[in-house]
Structure formats: C-alpha cells, structure tokens
Amino acid sequence: MSKPYQKANIPGPEVGVSVFDPNTLAAIIKKSSRILVVIGAESLKDMIGKRTYTEFLLELGRKTNATVITTTTAYKFLSEKGKVDDLSVMSLINITNRLRDPDWVNLTGKGEKYDLVIFGGFLIYYVSQSLSTLKNYTEYRTISLDRFHHPNARFSLPNLEKSEWEHYLEVILSKL
Secondary structure, three states, X not given: OOOOOOOOOOOOOOOOEEOOOHHHHHHHHHHOOOEEEEEOHHHXXXXXXXXXXXXXXXXXXXXXXXXXXXXXXXXXXXXXXXXXXXXXXXXXXXXXXXXXXXXXXXXXXXXXXXXXXXXXXXOHHHXXXXXXXXXXXXXXXXXXXXXXXXXXXXXXXXXXXXHHHHHHHHHHHHHO
C-alpha cells in the first residue's frame, strides 16, 4: 500500500488501493464499458513520450471509446491542435456535482450511467476532494492516473518517479 503523497490526506475508513502492476489496471479499464475520462489543466505540464499528458489521456479515452471531458485550459490546448471534435468542457467541481446527482445519467442524458471515471492532470489537493465526494456519495469506480497515490480514488497508481510513471502509462495504453 502506498502512502498518500499529500501527508495530511486522511481518507477515512475506506481507502482506495494502489495498483502496482500496469497490466492489472489495464484489465480493470478494459472490463468497463461506459468510461468517462476527465482531463485537467495540470496535464499540460508533463510529457509522456513525445506527447503531452493531455494528449495521452485523450488517446486513452478514444482507444477505450470513453466520453472525454476537459477543463477549459486543456480544451484550449487541444482545440489549437484540432482535436476537440468530440470533447466536452466542464470544471472539475461541476462534473463532480453532476456525478453525485442520482438523477443525472451522463452527458447525453440517454443510456446508462458511467461505470468508471478516470481522472488525470489535476492538482493533488483539488482532485482529492472530488474523489472523496465520489467515494463517499456515489457508486462510481474511480481511477487516478496521476503519478502520486490518491487514497480517495478506488484505484490509483503508487507514488512513482517520472520515468516509472511514463513507462506505467505506456504499458496501460499498449494493453488496451
């Protein structure tokens, strides 16, 4: 079990697990059929290979046929690259509140609720509160793909060095 990267993060009696094997996390993602990927502005600061973390998350979303939501900063970056034809824009607080609403189905309002929500590219203390809300007030399974352990996500990566994190994410993408 990894320790939370943010030392003051006390998650309560239910604690998410660190998934040390990227093959296991890829299997969890593959098992889901209605995925939501939420991309934050911090994803612009890191590179995964020759692409930004933002582009990596978008590629993961498209590879898994997921619905992708970005924050405004990430959306602006992707729009400048011409990659926004199927994206939605929403703040983290707004999407968290919608996911928490038992009457909200999904972005289209039709079909079934999401069965997995993947987060990437947010400030640790910011996304931790959203993950806590979803853990305690919804039935969603959540994954954080950031390189620091989030005990409020159902599944999270352990605390990793940058090169380990890049390799971990590349393995996940190759298995999907």
